[in-house]
Amino acid sequence: MARIPAVPTGTEPGPEFRGSLGEDRVPHTPRAITWKRRRRAVTQFWSIYRKNGMGMAGLYILVIFGAIALLAPVISSSRGLDPTLANGPILAGPSLKYPLGTDDLGRSVLTMTIWGSRISLMVGLMATVLTMIIGASVGIVAGYRGRWVDALLMRITDWFLVIPWLALAIVLASILGQSLFIIVVVIAVTSWPSTARVVRAQVLSVKQRPFVERARALGASDWHLVTRHVLPNVFPVIFANTILVVAIAILSETTLSFLGLGDPLHVSWGTILEFAYDAGATSLGAWWWLVAPGVCIVLVVLAFTMCGYAFDEILNPRIRER
């Protein structure tokens, strides 16, 4: 019988033997079994997800935008972003040569929107990663430690939850200055609390399960329990939450950019809209300058939200049965 190793790594070789029926050739170390189980879970998840129309539609949109962002240098030249090289007509509406029109410097709005996708998606993803790191750490520590640590961390979380996010973001960004890094930090600082709460709730439930108690009885350390038992079981919740956080992070970036807190040196969908608004595109009726970046934001946020809904539906049987 395979025993649960008290040391996380495979320092001692587990008992190796072939499957009795000879159908799988994988050594039955605890680790191999675990990975097999996880692979099966992912395959199973995918087969349910594939049947979810909303989730698949969202996924398709995301793949398209991901491809556009990655292939931006192939699709269009970054020279199109340089105001000194711009040679198009000024503030012209959509035409064959400029399908989405031009801005007040004669740059193609299409080129800017394509390149803007890189910064918007990158800031959104980076802010999400940071949000997840802060939120998941706080949630796991609070839920796992319990007692006064939990009480203190949850008080702080509640406090961040109550503060109006944009007011906090404005105050932070105006003091710290303007750069992509600071935008990422500001978004993460204002959006981790909900993640922390979700993760904590899940940790509280996982902590009570028999296999954790068993591992503890076998002398597993806190670190081992958290990384090998708690984290893998909390991971699906973290992942589902991540998708929704990306949507919020992208929206936050555009709003901060619109208020002039973005990085003026990088073109994102938010900064294109800010340039357009500042240049008076609204009163000039230059709708093409404002529509394309905005539609891209809506599509990407919508796609992430749809994927998140699909995840929620699969992970939360209560909703599925309804």
Added chain:
Amino acid sequence: MKTRTYLLQKIGQVVLTMFFILLFNFLLFRVLPGNPAVLLARAAGARLTKADQLQLIRDLGLDKPLIGQFFTYIGDTLRGNLGKSTIVYPGQSVTSIFSEFLRPTLILVGISTILSTIFGVLMGIHAGWRRGSRFDLSSMGFSLVLYAMPEWWLGILLLIFFAVTLGLFPTGGLVSVTQNYTGFGHFVDLLNHLFLPCLTLTLAFLGEYYLLMRSSLLDVLGEEYITLARAKGLREKLVLWRHAVRNALLPTVTLVALNFGYVLAGAITVETVYSYPGLGKLTFDALSAKDFPLLQGMFLFFSLAVIIANLIADLLYAYLDPRVREA
């Protein structure tokens, strides 16, 4: 007795949260890169000489120990003294500026919150009750798109379409400056200016209320007391309004309070788009000009507003749902 303990506990939490916010606000503008004098100097450009800066540091009491500064700050704040604006309205006290700009924002935020809640809830009830119907599917799509939209972008589109292209509404401001309306004409003029910002904020938050009401109604419809109500032979309308909706409305109360912070955020951007002279536009002006005392006051004021909104929601929830008090 239990109600009183619950009340005291909630109020205690609010006091603690307020203290945290004061501490945070204090530290943020003093400990982070550059003390207020440096920030003020940066904002004023190179006009401040070294001697001026030292004078400023003495005036603001920044040469005193941090703990002493903190108590002075708390005392001043409790007395309603939030300092003076430096750039946007130089020399005016922050409190008096706020009281001037408060009313338009209260009207805008109040009306749009009421409208988005009513319409969102009604749509949610209708969609949840006839689940899978054409109305359900189309309003679901509509709500998700609204949810995915930055509210200020929606505002810009509505502004271009209704005000610039069609010329139906004024493009911004609180009243027409060129005309001198009185009486009823003035009222109509005010409404005319309020319409588009209010529509924008209403639409921006409609989707969330719809989604929440729909899913909470679906939850409630699965409960056993609904089956019982039907088994008793009650008419369907009665089952819906008397039994299901009443209980499904509860989460909406919390969402209105939780959303309050987001509505204020929306007010900042939407008021900016429509040049609507409220606290939101004021915040934007303070931000662009780097008027730190004004920003600091704004942060305190918005936080206080959201905390009070949450307290009201907690108390209301306890009143509506006795289970919360007992827990």
